[in-house]
Amino acid sequence: MGRQPCCDKVGLKRGPWTIEEDHKLMNFIFNNGIHCWRMVPKLAGLLRCGKSCRLRWINYLRPDLKRGALSEAEEDQIIQLHARLGNRWSKIASHFPGRTDNEIKNHWNTRIKKRQKILGLDTVTHMPVEEKEKVEEKIETNPEPNSLKEQEETRGKENEAKMVLDGRNDLLNDYEVLCGSLDVGLWWNQETTNSNSQSLSLSLEDSLNPSMGESPSMKEDSIQKWVDSVDSMLSWDGFNQLEEELIFLENFQ
DNA sequence: AAGAATGTCAACCGCAGTCGT
DNA sequence: GACGACTGCGGTTGACATTCT
Numbered sequence: 178m179g180r181q182p183c184c185d186k187v188g189l190k191r192g193p194w195t196i197e198e199d200h201k202l203m204n205f206i207f208n209n210g211i212h213c214w215r216m217v218p219k220l221a222g223l224l225r226c227g228k229s230c231r232l233r234w235i236n237y238l239r240p241d242l243k244r245g246a247l248s249e250a251e252e253d254q255i256i257q258l259h260a261r262l263g264n265r266w267s268k269i270a271s272h273f274p275g276r277t278d279n280e281i282k283n284h285w286n287t288r289i290k291k292r293q294k295i296l297g298l299d300t301v302t303h304m305p306v307e308e309k310e311k312v313e314e315k316i317e318t319n320p321e322p323n324s325l326k327e328q329e330e331t332r333g334k335e336n337e338a339k340m341v342l343d344g345r346n347d348l349l350n351d352y353e354v355l356c357g358s359l360d361v362g363l364w365w366n367q368e369t370t371n372s373n374s375q376s377l378s379l380s381l382e383d384s385l386n387p388s389m390g391e392s393p394s395m396k397e398d399s400i401q402k403w404v405d406s407v408d409s410m411l412s413w414d415g416f417n418q419l420e421e422e423l424i425f426l427e428n429f430q
Numbered sequence: 431a432a433g434a435a436t437g438t439c440a441a442c443c444g445c446a447g448t449c450g451t
Numbered sequence: 452g453a454c455g456a457c458t459g460c461g462g463t464t465g466a467c468a469t470t471c472t
Binding site: 192193213214215227228231235264265266267278279282286 | 456457458459460461462466
């Protein structure tokens with residue numbers, strides 16, 4: 178007996194989202210915020226399950242999403258983080274504001290993995306494949322554990338690093354929560370009222386079609402302003418701490 | 431030009447964790 | 452502690468796009 182599905186799937190729409198659905202979801206969230214995903218589709222008038230709405234918002238509609246291909250620097254950072262964190266995509270994604278875990282996971286599976294293979298690196302351990310085989314051979318032939326003292330020392334260091342990592346991730350999560358809890362709808366209306374006298378409601382078509390409403394660059398500017406305003410409201414002390422902790426982690430490595 | 435092969439990425443599924451009762 | 456409701460995560464799928472033969 179498995180768990181019941183998150184929603185009654187009968188009569189619910191599946192597959193790609195239409196512009197109209199996107200529009201409905203965005204308008205609803207901008208005006209009401211997110212309190213309970215399960216209620217969102219009902220209240221927004223969508224024939225989707227809450228889970229689907231959440232995914233659509235997080236991966237595609239959020240105003241702070243960064244569009245476009247990942248840079249080489251970002252790619253390198255993903256590789257480093259993957260070596261440290263493994264397939265914990267959401268943790269990796271938290272290091273890239275505006276990028277989603279899905280995006281990074283897809284990028285990893287379709288491109289980086291391939292690149293690693295071409296370079297002769299193991300995609301799990303990031304070691305050169307030959308070296309990895311040697312290590313595995315060594316473990317098989319000599320499974321003796323280290324001395325008790327050595328084991329304790331290693332465990333202690335690992336725990337310390339884990340605590341720092343957790344703390345850092347908590348800070349990043351808090352930042353995301355704070356961004357998410359701000360009333361974007363209010364901000365948006367204020368922003369659009371100040372900048373022009375056109376329709377106050379956000380229209381996805383407007384942002385997709387330059388001929389209607391404001392130009393995409395103006396919309397991007399507005400979104401950037403929002404992101405900047407969120408940033409300016411935050412204390413950066415926590416991020417200074419992050420920097421210190423990162424240095425500690427580098428030393429630990 | 432056409433079909434096959436391959437790549438990309440949005441969306442789905444099921445599980446685990448958390449929280450309230 | 453047991454249970455159900457809900458959210459978030461990671462693995463996987465499948466539709467569409469692009470490249471190759």
